[in-house]
Amino acid sequence: EAGVTQFPSHSVIEKGQTVTLRCDPISGHDNLYWYRRVMGKEIKFLLHFVKESKQDESGMPNNRFLAERTGGTYSTLKVQPAELEDSGVYFCASSPWTANTEAFFGQGTRLTVV
Amino acid sequence: GQNIDQPTEMTATEGAIVQINCTYQTSGFNGLFWYQQHAGEAPTFLSYNVLDGLEEKGRFSSFLSRSKGYSYLLLKELQMKDSASYLCAVSTQDDKIIFGKGTRLHILP
Numbered sequence: 001e002a003g004v005t006q007f008p009s010h011s012v013i014e015k016g017q018t019v020t021l022r023c024d025p026i027s028g029h030d031n032l033y034w035y036r037r038v039m040g041k042e043i044k045f046l047l048h049f050v051k052e053s054k055q056d057e058s059g060m061p062n063n064r065f066l067a068e069r070t071g072g073t074y075s076t077l078k079v080q081p082a083e084l085e086d087s088g089v090y091f092c093a094s095s096p097w098t099a100n101t102e103a104f105f106g107q108g109t110r111l112t113v114v
Numbered sequence: 115g116q117n118i119d120q121p122t123e124m125t126a127t128e129g130a131i132v133q134i135n136c137t138y139q140t141s142g143f144n145g146l147f148w149y150q151q152h153a154g155e156a157p158t159f160l161s162y163n164v165l166d167g168l169e170e171k172g173r174f175s176s177f178l179s180r181s182k183g184y185s186y187l188l189l190k191e192l193q194m195k196d197s198a199s200y201l202c203a204v205s206t207q208d209d210k211i212i213f214g215k216g217t218r219l220h221i222l223p
Contacts, residue, residue, distance in 0.1 A: 033211065043157070043201065043213040091157075093211075103147075103211060105157050 004106035006092050012112045018080040021109045025094030032075050038088040082113045116140050118214035120202050125220045126192055134187045134200050134217045142207025148176050148187045149201040197221045
């Protein structure tokens with residue numbers, strides 16, 4: 001069974017540019033989460049999809065971040081325009097219908113804004 | 115507010131036993147996870163506790179006390195490959211998973 005896949009694995013962009021990160025969850029997993037780890041800090045929750053609906057987006061830092069989940073399958077996280085403080089590792093995780101089970105993580109996308 | 119505390123770093127010797135503690139204060143509780151994360155890799159699942167008590171899985175065990183808001187991860191017969199960060203995470207009643215900052219474990223030969 002394929003795991004959670006994210007791409008790109010690395011992205012280096014200039015301040016002011018746009019970047020779109022993609023996450024393909026495990027097939028059949030209704031829950032999809034985005035997390036971010038900024039250097040030296042904890043992994044912070046960004047948002048949670050249940051199927052195609054945003055269940056909770058309270059962790060999104062500001063309106064430069066836009067997440068979508070087309071048809072309840074893969075998800076994208078767009079940062080526009082990117083700022084230096086957006087640099088970090090963005091993790092995606094998925095889990096079956098209830099959150100009270102193991103969440104499977106992708107390998108993460110390392111975003112560097114220069 | 116939401117708060118999960120665990121030590122920043124710990125050091126132990128190969129072959130020994132180490133206990134990593136985690137305390138939490140969250141809005142509701144629906145289970146506690148422990149994840150292992152090697153540098154540059156995604157966190158991988160180790161254990162899940164929702165009821166009080168000890169869950170044993172090979173060399174790793176995890177304990178939970180809901181009344182005390184406390185958990186620990188116990189690693190036995192330490193191996194060099196156990197050098198990693200260990201993340202405590204709580205599932206809250208609104209289905210969020212809140213992570214602690216992680217404990218970086220160093221194993222000495």
